Amino acid sequence: xxxxxxxxxxxxxxxxxxxxxxxxxYTRPDTDLPDEFYGSEKLxxxxxxxxxxxxxxxxxxxxxxxTLNSLIDSALSGNFDMQKARKQIxxxxxxxxxxxxxxxxxxxxxxxxxxREYYSENYNNYGSNRARRNHPDxxxxxLYTENLAYAVTLQASWEIDIWGxxxxxxxxxxxxxxxxxxxxxxxxxxxxxxxxxxxxxxxMLKSQLTVAQRNYSLSQNTLKIVKLQYDAGENTSLAVxxxxxxxxxxxxxxxxxxxxxxIQENKLNNLLGNVPSEIELEGVLDQLALDHRFSTxxxxxxxxxxxxxxxxxxxLLAANAKVGITQAMKYPSLTINAGAxxxxxxxxxxLDPFSSGFALLNGALFQPIFQNRKLKTNHRxxxxxxxxxxxxxxxxxxxxxxxxxxxxxxxxxxxEEYDIAQERLRTTTKSMTDAFLLxxxxxxxxxxxxxxxxxALQNQLEVVQLKMQLALAKVELYRSLGGGWQVNTD
Numbered sequence: 001x002x003x004x005x006x007x008x009x010x011x012x013x014x015x016x017x018x019x020x021x022x023x024x025x026y027t028r029p030d031t032d033l034p035d036e037f038y039g040s041e042k043l044x045x046x047x048x049x050x051x052x053x054x055x056x057x058x059x060x061x062x063x064x065x066x067t068l069n070s071l072i073d074s075a076l077s078g079n080f081d082m083q084k085a086r087k088q089i090x091x092x093x094x095x096x097x098x099x100x101x102x103x104x105x106x107x108x109x110x111x112x113x114x115x116r117e118y119y120s121e122n123y124n125n126y127g128s129n130r131a132r133r134n135h136p137d138x139x140x141x142x143l144y145t146e147n148l149a150y151a152v153t154l155q156a157s158w159e160i161d162i163w164g165x166x167x168x169x170x171x172x173x174x175x176x177x178x179x180x181x182x183x184x185x186x187x188x189x190x191x192x193x194x195x196x197x198x199x200x201x202x203x204m205l206k207s208q209l210t211v212a213q214r215n216y217s218l219s220q221n222t223l224k225i226v227k228l229q230y231d232a233g234e235n236t237s238l239a240v241x242x243x244x245x246x247x248x249x250x251x252x253x254x255x256x257x258x259x260x261x262x263i264q265e266n267k268l269n270n271l272l273g274n275v276p277s278e279i280e281l282e283g284v285l286d287q288l289a290l291d292h293r294f295s296t297x298x299x300x301x302x303x304x305x306x307x308x309x310x311x312x313x314x315x316l317l318a319a320n321a322k323v324g325i326t327q328a329m330k331y332p333s334l335t336i337n338a339g340a341x342x343x344x345x346x347x348x349x350x351l352d353p354f355s356s357g358f359a360l361l362n363g364a365l366f367q368p369i370f371q372n373r374k375l376k377t378n379h380r381x382x383x384x385x386x387x388x389x390x391x392x393x394x395x396x397x398x399x400x401x402x403x404x405x406x407x408x409x410x411x412x413x414x415x416e417e418y419d420i421a422q423e424r425l426r427t428t429t430k431s432m433t434d435a436f437l438l439x440x441x442x443x444x445x446x447x448x449x450x451x452x453x454x455x456a457l458q459n460q461l462e463v464v465q466l467k468m469q470l471a472l473a474k475v476e477l478y479r480s481l482g483g484g485w486q487v488n489t490d
Contacts, residue, residue, distance in 0.1 A: 022163045022331070023324025026317050029390050031397050033299040038405045053297040055305040055481040058488035059192050062478055067283045068199050071272065075195050078273030082191060085184040092173075092180040099166070099173040155339045165328035172321035175314045182311035189307060189484035191271065196475050198268045203285040204468035205261040211460045212253040218436075218453060219247035225439065226446050239446045246450045250457065285467050296408070296481060302400045305482030312389075312396040319382070319389040326379040400480065407477035414473050418466045425459050432456040 054062070060069055076082055226243040229235040266276045303309050435452035438444035478484065 022327045023168060024320070026320045028303075028313070029316075029394065031303075031394060033397070033401070035298060037296060037299060037401065037408060052294050053301065053481075054294040054478055055297060055301060055483045056486060057294065057478075057483060058486045059484055060488045062483065063196065065199075065283050067281060068196060071199060071268070071279075072192055072195050075191055075272050076188065079191055079271060080273055081187055082184070083273075085180075085187050089177075089180050089184055092177040096170075096173040096177040099170040153339055155337070157335060157337050162333065163328035163331045165325055165333075168321045168324035168328065172318045172325065175318035175321060179311045179314035179318065182307040182314060185307035185485035186311060189479055189482070192484035193475055193479040195268070195271055197472055198264055198271065199281070199283075200285070200468050200471045200475075202261060202264045202268065202279075202281055203283055204464055205257050205264065206281065207285045207464045207467075208461050209254065209257045209261065211457065211464065212250065212257055215453065215457045215460075216247070216250040216254060219243075219250045222436070222439075222446075222449055222453065223247050234442075235446065243446050243450060246454065250453075285464065285471070296404065296477075299397075299401050299404075302397065302404070302482060306396075306400045306480075307482065307485060309393075309396045309400050309482075312393045316386070316389040316393045319386040323379070323382045323386050326375070326382040330375045330379065400482075403480040404477065407473060407480045411470070411473045411477060414466065414470045418463070418470055421459065421463045421466050425456075425463050428452070428456040428459045 059072055063069055063072070223240075223243045226235055226239050230237065230240050265279055268279060269276050297305075303313065432449075432452040432455070435444055435449045439446070439449045
């Protein structure tokens, strides 16, 4: 009962101590976001009018291409950066679990300890002249004295979280863990975007290669006709040379496109985590289906949807927790130590709990007084780092809004360019057909058909490129809104 009364003040002290917490709880800074994305109102009124938000759509549903979806799925498991990111999450998880364990007492044991100490003759003066004179026999009993001790102990130590230091450490570790998870999401979003961009580039080069081969075949036919006219005396050697030069320019475009295709293929293999090898592409650029009508959402959604923005906020949360940690370090820390075990001067009695048992309980209150200004400096630095983290968060939000706005305008203007290029393609194709018929009939010269073919070739290549750019612009909008990391729940 006496011991219970003595422990009551200690428990009351612990309750009060745990209730004390320095530092400020995190509150999200006011970002003053607009209600809508700037620009491209025409596009939003005509295309992005659906109920489902683009950022919340999984990549399996966004890309209507089985080949591309298969490539993305392979990259998410085989890409080396994604594998390293998963390892980083595991490391952050271990650190977070460690901070949770800090609230528990540490426990250690010394299963057995044997101590044997020898003292010199001068330690107890047994070997001194005075000892010899005082000893009845004139000699000391022993020149050395030994002291034997045997012990088995168990120790525990518990730091009481008076000022919330351990809680702030847990909150900081949890924020870092969540930031690592957001980093993986951001990496996946970037990887999905990079895979699709490379895939679309390959489809574009594949389509352009088909155009170049077709144009080369047409140039060969034109050259045959010019040579026949030359043999008939209806054309000069200059006409043959210029027509042949035009044909060789068309032919030279083929290896250029083949080289660019293999480079993109190697890039795609690297993203997949594979060595360079051939990749079979069954898709066709003209069959891309990215024109579903979805909603872009509002700017405030970017804080939850964009992994880089969310990660920046978790970094701010961790910086805020660090301020609490450094502030708590300036105040006293209370540690309770306890020990229990068996000790004896005789090995035969050391395991007797009744005669050899002992227990210790003590508490230590440590108050830092003078630390060469380190504690104060660390606290002030933490405050400045929190201010930097807040600025970084605001910057990430503004950058995200700017990227979405630019992506919307890019889609709108590319669509206008594509429509104009399509109209021009119809005109140049008809001009080339008419020029070839007139050339065969003798009503047009070789220069007119050469110009018509070159004009049609450039326009065909331009249309294919604009189609690819339009697809990339929609992928960029998907990325800038925070899409690409969501999981299909169907």
